[in-house]
Amino acid sequence: xxxxxxxxxxxxxxxPLRLLHEMLRIRRFEEKCAExxxxxxxxxxxxxxIGEEAVxxxxxPALGPDDAIVATYREHGHAIARGIPMDRLMAEMFxxxxxxxxxxxxxxxxxxxxxxxxxxxxxxxxxxxIAVGLALSDQMQHRPRVTACFFGDGAxxxxxxxxxxxxxxxxxxxxxxxxxxxxYAMGTRVERAQSQTDLATKARSYLMGAExxxxxxxxxxxxxxxxxxxxxxxxxxxxxLEFRTYRFRAHSMFDAELYRDKAEVEExxxxxxxxxxxxxxxxxGVVTDALIAAFDTSVSDEVNQAVEFAEAGTWExxxxxxxxxxxxPDNSRPASTGAV
Amino acid sequence: MATTTYREAIRAAHxxxxxxxxxxxLMGEDVGKYGGSYAVSKGLLAEFGPERIRDTPLSESTFVxxxxxxxxxxxxxxxxxxxxxxxLLALDQIVNNAATIRHMSGGxxxxxxxxxxxxxxxxxxxxxxxxxxxxxxxxIPGIRIVAPATLEDAxxxxxxxxxxxxxVLIFEHQTLYNLEGSLADNAGAVDIDRxxxxxxxxxxxxxxxxxxxxxxxxxxESLAAEGIDAEVVDLRSLRPLDMPTILGSVKKTxxxxxxxxxWKSGSLSAELMARLVEQAFFDLxxxxxxxxxxxxxxxxxxxxxxxxxxxPPAIIAAVRGIVNRRG
Numbered sequence: 001x002x003x004x005x006x007x008x009x010x011x012x013x014x015x016p017l018r019l020l021h022e023m024l025r026i027r028r029f030e031e032k033c034a035e036x037x038x039x040x041x042x043x044x045x046x047x048x049x050i051g052e053e054a055v056x057x058x059x060x061p062a063l064g065p066d067d068a069i070v071a072t073y074r075e076h077g078h079a080i081a082r083g084i085p086m087d088r089l090m091a092e093m094f095x096x097x098x099x100x101x102x103x104x105x106x107x108x109x110x111x112x113x114x115x116x117x118x119x120x121x122x123x124x125x126x127x128x129x130i131a132v133g134l135a136l137s138d139q140m141q142h143r144p145r146v147t148a149c150f151f152g153d154g155a156x157x158x159x160x161x162x163x164x165x166x167x168x169x170x171x172x173x174x175x176x177x178x179x180x181x182x183x184y185a186m187g188t189r190v191e192r193a194q195s196q197t198d199l200a201t202k203a204r205s206y207l208m209g210a211e212x213x214x215x216x217x218x219x220x221x222x223x224x225x226x227x228x229x230x231x232x233x234x235x236x237x238x239x240x241l242e243f244r245t246y247r248f249r250a251h252s253m254f255d256a257e258l259y260r261d262k263a264e265v266e267e268x269x270x271x272x273x274x275x276x277x278x279x280x281x282x283x284x285g286v287v288t289d290a291l292i293a294a295f296d297t298s299v300s301d302e303v304n305q306a307v308e309f310a311e312a313g314t315w316e317x318x319x320x321x322x323x324x325x326x327x328x329p330d331n332s333r334p335a336s337t338g339a340v
Numbered sequence: 341m342a343t344t345t346y347r348e349a350i351r352a353a354h355x356x357x358x359x360x361x362x363x364x365x366l367m368g369e370d371v372g373k374y375g376g377s378y379a380v381s382k383g384l385l386a387e388f389g390p391e392r393i394r395d396t397p398l399s400e401s402t403f404v405x406x407x408x409x410x411x412x413x414x415x416x417x418x419x420x421x422x423x424x425x426x427x428l429l430a431l432d433q434i435v436n437n438a439a440t441i442r443h444m445s446g447g448x449x450x451x452x453x454x455x456x457x458x459x460x461x462x463x464x465x466x467x468x469x470x471x472x473x474x475x476x477x478x479x480i481p482g483i484r485i486v487a488p489a490t491l492e493d494a495x496x497x498x499x500x501x502x503x504x505x506x507x508v509l510i511f512e513h514q515t516l517y518n519l520e521g522s523l524a525d526n527a528g529a530v531d532i533d534r535x536x537x538x539x540x541x542x543x544x545x546x547x548x549x550x551x552x553x554x555x556x557x558x559x560x561e562s563l564a565a566e567g568i569d570a571e572v573v574d575l576r577s578l579r580p581l582d583m584p585t586i587l588g589s590v591k592k593t594x595x596x597x598x599x600x601x602x603w604k605s606g607s608l609s610a611e612l613m614a615r616l617v618e619q620a621f622f623d624l625x626x627x628x629x630x631x632x633x634x635x636x637x638x639x640x641x642x643x644x645x646x647x648x649x650x651x652p653p654a655i656i657a658a659v660r661g662i663v664n665r666r667g
Contacts, residue, residue, distance in 0.1 A: 097446075101446045102446025105445065111444070111445035111446070112448070119445070123436050123437075126437060128402070129404070130405050130437060131409060133411070133413065133417075134410070134412060134413045136406055136415075137409065137412070137413025137415045141414065159399075160432070163397070163399035163401060166402075167397060167406065170397065324443045324447035325442070325443050326506050
């Protein structure tokens with residue numbers, strides 16, 4: 001999947017198939033991650049995006065290669081849809097130095113300069129101020145770029161959310177706030193955490209354009225993101241999009257899910273974004289069972305190759321443990337030993 | 341040579357940076373129209389305009405985080421936080437992001453950000469405006485901590501900090517802003533790596549930085565009158581510590597007193613003493629000593645505030661306590 005923006009939306013057969021393919025890549029990648037977690041190959045915290053794929057898969061085609069992405073610790077989907085090679089992402093999950101963050105960050109800290117992917121932030125709300133600053137640098141340098149900042153409904157309760165919404169709106173910064181409302185901040189349902197559960201209302205209180213979107217509908221996500229990104233790029237200030245979505249899996253691999261009913265999960269699974277979109281495309285005559293089977297095969301191959309790549313990857317030398325705590329000195333600036 | 345103040349020297353450093361590098365801008369609370377809560381940036385708004393001298397809302401976490409983002413995006417931000425106590429509202433951005441991003445991203449992104457803030461007691465501002473928490477920040481790998489104590493350093497450290505590709509925090513002791521003296525007309529960038537020996541001496545090393553340098557120098561002069569020749573080392577950089585200079589002094593004098601306006605417990609002074617024990621134990625002729633702030637929140641009344649923080653008599657007493665022992 002390539003990154004170029006502006007692929008004609010909805011008028012050809014290729015584009016919807018790309019969206020479906022992207023969601024499948026995310027889904028299969030993460031299913032494999034869950035398996036590898038149980039096998040002890042992936043450690044630490046693992047937060048799966050399964051159920052929410054339509055948001056990342058729909059949003060990324062609406063952004064350009066010069067735009068910036070700031071994401072959360074549930075960011076595998078964003079990384080894949082943004083174009084970070086799956087093998088380097090899997091190597092990161094393993095902690096291998098061939099990983100996109102040299103294995104230093106793991107699942108929660110995916111970084112990639114080539115695609116302007118600024119993490120992978122595991123402090124809820126912590127990425128918003130950084131997104132505001134990236135947008136400020138674009139505004140000050142007169143670059144028509146957008147910074148897309150993904151965060152969950154949990155972040156909306158943080159002070160940094162409100163500070164960032166205010167500053168971005170006050171300075172008319174080109175930030176696209178992408179709120180993935182999956183209804184739960186870990187185990188706390190939105191009604192138990194928010195006095196105002198209509199999150200777009202909060203954004204509007206900062207005099208920011210805001211819209212709520214069906215986050216299970218990949219085309220709705222893409223269309224809303226494209227319109228919002230265009231408005232932001234025109235210099236009209238930030239926009240806020242709330243994507244109503246749901247995570248099918250536990251918060252992390254340690255979550256016993258005591259806080260929600262299985263029936264609720266099953267209800268949402270009936271709106272599985274991949275199943276729904278496959279059906280819609282079949283009805284439109286865009287996709288056949290044979291094509292979906294072919295997709296499955298190619299995606300499985302890609303995932304398996306990513307696992308092989310990660311398995312074959314190497315561990316960073318312990319001698320490099322403290323490398324890159326500070327920028328190594330060079331001749332172009334005053335000596336800086338980096339020693340403590 | 342021209343007569344100037346610490347405040348004016350920092351302002352001149354800003355003016356130079358803003359003039360020389362179009363990527364540099366200043367943001368913080370009341371840095372523009374108000375002129376800075378300590379009047380450091382007075383006049384800069386008129387000179388450089390609101391695009392580069394940015395008043396922010398009272399939202400420390402976000403304007404510090406925006407500094408990180410702007411640095412990632414190619415700018416060279418200077419973020420002013422009014423006081424070190426307020427910087428605690430931005431601790432998430434400083435500790436979890438600024439300090440980690442380079443290492444955590446495998447060296448892909450660095451954060452060339454400068455954060456300035458006032459620190460320290462002495463103006464009767466009580467327990468939420470007067471603490472000395474720079475030692476806390478010096479605990480954190482990934483950031484660099486400097487403390488200008490002289491006019492030369494007030495003038496010269498900012499430019500060097502802006503050339504650093506990694507985050508630098510500059511701590512300005514609030515009692516120093518009115519410090520007056522003469523500064524060479526061509527004063528400019530200074531290194532931010534090395535400690536400086538401010539007074540040479542043979543009998544004891546007094547190791548200090550920032551706001552307590554002046555009080556330590558006073559103590560050294562009084563000690564000279566009673567025949568004790570103290571060497572005064574100004575750390576300048578709190579992280580990394582310039583151990584060669586500190587050890588060079590202690591190995592010459594064989595005695596050391598640390599003077600630090602931070603509290604003793606879990607502190608920079610404790611770190612310095614531990615390193616001296618690790619690296620110079622057999623060179624010492626007497627136990628190490630330190631003069632720090634009493635373990636209380638800084639109180640408002642002047643007599644109590646003065647009693648809380650290191651003063652020359654306490655420094656003199658600490659020196660006498662280790663110099664008059666037989667080695």
